[in-house]
Amino acid sequence: MAKKPKILCVDDEQDILDLLTFNLEKEGYDVCTALNGKKGLEVAKRELPDLIILDVMMPEMDGMETCREIREIPSLQNVVITFLTARNEDYSQIAGFEAGADDFITKPIRQRLLVSKIKALLRRSGPTDAKKDMSIGGIEIDREKYLVTKDGVQIQLPKKEFELLVLLSSAPGRVFTRENILNSIWGNDVIVGDRTIDVHIRKLREKLGDENFKTIKGVGYKFEA
């Protein structure tokens, strides 16, 4: 399978988080959580999830505000956001969509519905960027074919190198920290030595040209044309 979709759940009630985590992990998703909006933002930046479930009612920074801030972050531009709201609060849905929500889930949570909704949302969003072929500075990336073309020459990259390239090129110019990279490609739990990333970067530079992969010492790497 392609990488597990990552879902971030933000709610101030631990019970709800547990419920969500249980149901979503059972479906094979990679779940992370945060207990308030502020932490949610932090985790979102670090983990770069595919979908975020946000409780509307939270102390400090509420769901709406969090959603708005998330939409400001370039690397999270395309993340799917759904609100968690009490059934009778549906008046707030208008405001929710304005804040940048993609959908709503009402409490009490119906587990089957939750799962099918999440699936549908990810399906809808998935193909959108899967179809997008990147093409930057003579380098074309075809995710369906797992194939890279440099100046018209096809290059078959091994899995990890390809994933790394896809990640870096998903936001050209943006610096990805080592932590970002580890989280995205290896997952939270796996631990690999520090030099591993360097080695893969080296391979990419070798195959696709040194100039495209810039090192920001003490921070991370970025991809440029």
Add this chain to the structure above:
Amino acid sequence: MAKKPKILCVDDEQDILDLLTFNLEKEGYDVCTALNGKKGLEVAKRELPDLIILDVMMPEMDGMETCREIREIPSLQNVVITFLTARNEDYSQIAGFEAGADDFITKPIRQRLLVSKIKALLRRSGPTDAKKDMSIGGIEIDREKYLVTKDGVQIQLPKKEFELLVLLSSAPGRVFTRENILNSIWGNDVIVGDRTIDVHIRKLREKLGDENFKTIKGVGYKFEA
């Protein structure tokens, strides 16, 4: 003219199938049918239609379930699916869209409306690609006859091998993961050992040439010229 679009109709009532077939063939579509969800899936996998009309109410596997399973199959990712539903059952439309439906047709069927709706859906879904006879790198695949020709020599492949070939060749160059392949050919629920796929791939390589079937380690397989 472009090739006839192919439409699959799935309903447990023969009368309805006849009605649909009559109307659609009159409009120049290529129609195939199935009497229940399970058969519908099978036919869909083999025929790769452009559009599927699914009755919601069917014994055994209902339309929703069938739809969900179809959406899991990579080679049918982009097929247009419309449900056939009684007018007053519209509450189910929410669930329907979640299951991956593109539109709804209500019973009783208004023939003119049916046809114009189908036309509109097919127009929207974009140009039909030729799916009937593949012919790549000296290999011809005739889905109707279950027959493969390599360099002019006819080869009779067993069912599973043929299905695997049809799947891989439905998008030459695209990588199909093991999970993709299992879902498409065996179905979500069936569990077969990991080596099973390898063995079938091996048979295909043996019969049709090693070079056409590429392994992407850790990802899956792809078919190429």
Add this chain to the structure above:
DNA sequence: AGAAAACTTAACTTTAGGTTAACCTTAGGC
């Protein structure tokens, strides 16, 4: 029912490619 074909499995081998360790180079703070 019996034979043949197709399919799956299990046990084993092979290999790509991912990781590491040891060493080398460089940037940038002092």
Add this chain to the structure above:
DNA sequence: GCCTAAGGTTAACCTAAAGTTAAGTTTTCT
């Protein structure tokens, strides 16, 4: 201009994944 920590390089090593083969099973056909 040193010194240090971060990053670069290389090759050996290791492992999970794929290849192979043959022996069961199941299905299909006569």
